[in-house]
Amino acid sequence: MILFDFAKRNIRLHWLRSLLAVVGIIIGVTAISSMGMLGNSLVLSISDSLTSVGDTIVVTPHISAAPGTIAGGGSSLKITERQVEEIRRAAGANTVVPIHMGAERITVGNEAKTAALYAMDPADVPLLLEKESGIYLRYGTGAMVGKKLAEENDLKVGESMGIGSGEERVRIVGVLKERGIGFDLNPDYAIIVPDTWFTARYGERDYDQVIIKVRKLEDIDGVKAAVEDKLNRREQVVNVLDTRKVLKTIVDAFNQISTFTTAIGGISLVVAGISILNVMLMSVTERTKEIGIIRSLGAKRGEVMRIFLSEALILGLLGSAIGGVLSLAGGYLALNVMLQSSKYLFAASTLVYILYGVAFGIGVSLLSGIYPAWKAAMMNPIEALRFE
Amino acid sequence: MTPVLTDTYPIIRLDDVTKIYPMPAGDVRALDTLSLEVMPGEFIAIMGPSGSGKSTLLNLIGCLDVPTTGDVHIAGLSVKTLSDDELASLRRDNIGFVFQQFNLIPLFTILENVEFPLILARRAPGTRERCFEVLGAVGLTPDLYTHRPAELSGGQQQRAAIARALVNDPEILLCDEPTGNLDSKTGDTIMALLVDLNRKGKTILVVTHDPRIAGYAGRTIRMVDGRVA
Numbered sequence: 007m008i009l010f011d012f013a014k015r016n017i018r019l020h021w022l023r024s025l026l027a028v029v030g031i032i033i034g035v036t037a038i039s040s041m042g043m044l045g046n047s048l049v050l051s052i053s054d055s056l057t058s059v060g061d062t063i064v065v066t067p068h069i070s071a072a073p074g075t076i077a078g079g080g081s082s083l084k085i086t087e088r089q090v091e092e093i094r095r096a097a098g099a100n101t102v103v104p105i106h107m108g109a110e111r112i113t114v115g116n117e118a119k120t121a122a123l124y125a126m127d128p129a130d131v132p133l134l135l136e137k138e139s140g141i142y143l144r145y146g147t148g149a150m151v152g153k154k155l156a157e158e159n160d161l162k163v164g165e166s167m168g169i170g171s172g173e174e175r176v177r178i179v180g181v182l183k184e185r186g187i188g189f190d191l192n193p194d195y196a197i198i199v200p201d202t203w204f205t206a207r208y209g210e211r212d213y214d215q216v217i218i219k220v221r222k223l224e225d226i227d228g229v230k231a232a233v234e235d236k237l238n239r240r241e242q243v244v245n246v247l248d249t250r251k252v253l254k255t256i257v258d259a260f261n262q263i264s265t266f267t268t269a270i271g272g273i274s275l276v277v278a279g280i281s282i283l284n285v286m287l288m289s290v291t292e293r294t295k296e297i298g299i300i301r302s303l304g305a306k307r308g309e310v311m312r313i314f315l316s317e318a319l320i321l322g323l324l325g326s327a328i329g330g331v332l333s334l335a336g337g338y339l340a341l342n343v344m345l346q347s348s349k350y351l352f353a354a355s356t357l358v359y360i361l362y363g364v365a366f367g368i369g370v371s372l373l374s375g376i377y378p379a380w381k382a383a384m385m386n387p388i389e390a391l392r393f394e
Numbered sequence: 395m396t397p398v399l400t401d402t403y404p405i406i407r408l409d410d411v412t413k414i415y416p417m418p419a420g421d422v423r424a425l426d427t428l429s430l431e432v433m434p435g436e437f438i439a440i441m442g443p444s445g446s447g448k449s450t451l452l453n454l455i456g457c458l459d460v461p462t463t464g465d466v467h468i469a470g471l472s473v474k475t476l477s478d479d480e481l482a483s484l485r486r487d488n489i490g491f492v493f494q495q496f497n498l499i500p501l502f503t504i505l506e507n508v509e510f511p512l513i514l515a516r517r518a519p520g521t522r523e524r525c526f527e528v529l530g531a532v533g534l535t536p537d538l539y540t541h542r543p544a545e546l547s548g549g550q551q552q553r554a555a556i557a558r559a560l561v562n563d564p565e566i567l568l569c570d571e572p573t574g575n576l577d578s579k580t581g582d583t584i585m586a587l588l589v590d591l592n593r594k595g596k597t598i599l600v601v602t603h604d605p606r607i608a609g610y611a612g613r614t615i616r617m618v619d620g621r622v623a
Contacts, residue, residue, distance in 0.1 A: 012501070015501045015502075016501065019501060295497075296499055296500075296501075298497075299497045299498075299499060300499070300510070300514075301458075301482070302456070302458060302485065302491050302497075303485070303486065303491070303510060303511045303514060303558070304482050304483065304484075304485040304486020304487070304489075304511060304514050304515070304562075305482060305486075305514055306478070306479045306482040306483070307478060307479070307482075308479070309514065387458045388453050388458050388459055391458075391493075391497070
């Protein structure tokens with residue numbers, strides 16, 4: 007224990023130098039922990055806001071980038087009713103929901119807005135979307151509105167709004183539950199209308215998207231292959247998207263970002279390690295004579311090494327402990343700046359980054375102490391004694 | 395390794411010891427086929443001009459260094475056969491050093507300095523009592539125990555250093571110019587202390603320039619060019 011005491015005294019004697027080394031470790035640990043926490047919260051929040059339905063296959067028309075065509079917005083490519091029938095056959099017993107999509111001007115009071123418009127068979131609505139209030143869509147007329155659209159425009163069940171330039175009055179029968187960003191539908195800012203009403207109004211029979219809900223997750227690859235086989239045999243006419251895979255790709259991408267930001271935090275910890283190395287090397291040189299004395303008193307090499315490693319350990323423990331506490335604050339700050347919310351801060355998978363950071367801090371400190379400690383242990387006692 | 399300690403067997407024996415220091419300007423032969431026997435309880439002064447090999451001899455006997463050729467036996471143990479850790483243990487348990495510069499650890503109090511070799515030897519129970527005992531034996535008063543070395547006079551520091559050398563009860567005390575940094579009156583009291591310790595059975599070797607100091611010793615070894623003259 008006196009060996010540890012020895013190290014403690016020396017740190018106290020050179021408090022400013024030691025303090026600076028500790029500050030380095032604090033910054034390093036805080037950086038690595040809060041970056042890790044930020045990355046993890048980012049992944050959590052992305053996974054949360056994406057509707058994590060893994061049981062959905064989305065079929066969209068394939069847009070070939072042929073010269074003269076405009077890919078993307080307002081594409082005239084559709085999925086025909088015949089193709090929908092083929093999809094139904096390929097999907098077997100699984101639910102197939104063809105959807106018309108568009109955007110339309112809506113008028114609420116005197117205000118005009120643009121909202122996404124989804125049209126589908128009213129019977130299919132409960133299969134895809136959950137309602138919060140009112141009732142589900144019925145045949146004929148009427149519309150359901152997304153949660154955010156309803157909130158921001160103060161739309162209530164029973165009221166009516168105008169749709170299109172003609173401001174055709176449509177009654178709001180229900181409000182949908184908030185759902186987040188999806189790969190199939192984004193209903194939060196949309197209005198949902200019956201397909202018959204849509205066809206009657208716009209004269210469009212073909213569909214923009216077909217959603218297949220599989221009953222059993224294991225079927226997803228089989229159904230996907232069957233649809234591809236039926237429709238894309240000669241040339242690619244539709245894109246078949248498996249949401250599970252997309253979700254995985256996105257989460258993977260964010261995990262990579264998270265790893266990257268953590269690595270940046272790691273660099274500052276390496277810098278802190280170098281500052282500990284520097285402090286320790288100075289300390290070993292300054293105390294050469296002392297090392298000679300304790301060696302002459304019968305201290306073994308291993309004991310000399312322990313003294314200096316204790317010193318590195320004390321600096322590391324101190325810096326890492328303070329850094330660990332500060333990274334809670336750092337994480338809170340980073341989350342509020344980047345995500346405008348700190349609700350993922352206390353998730354176990356976020357908090358574990360504090361432990362990682364502290365462990366790395368202690369590890370780096372010990373690692374930086376090894377060379378100076380070894381140097382001290384290997385000193386020739388006679389030469390060390392002669393040192394002034 | 396069990397040290398052999400009898401009155402009829404030399405506690406220190408050097409057999410044809412040569413120590414060569416390789417230097418950029420050429421090898422330096424610090425000790426040249428030197429042989430020496432020291433019996434338990436002897437008080438020996440080692441004298442000689444600078445560079446005659448006095449300090450090298452003391453370092454070899456103190457197990458801080460090993461001979462280039464030949465062998466050193468301390469209490470019957472051949473230094474040649476011992477590992478670095480075993481040499482450290484031998485220093486800790488059988489040898490006490492007293493230096494010209496006192497060499498107390500400045501960060502420690504007097505008591506902690508004296509305690510340090512005991513803790514290295516892991517004699518935890520009763521450490522404090524043992525420290526008080528040796529500190530009392532060298533004539534330091536308890537009010538000084540909690541002071542740092544720099545707060546003490548030279549003579550007091552050397553007394554503390556001797557207490558530290560004695561705390562593990564070694565058979566051999568190696569003193570390198572122990573009075574070199576003290577005025578002659580203080581030097582005399584330190585020598586009187588060493589004489590007293592010798593009477594109590596310690597084997598003492600003192601390296602000195604001062605013939606007056608050598609006068610305290612029972613035997614004087616004069617060295618010239620790495621040999622006993």
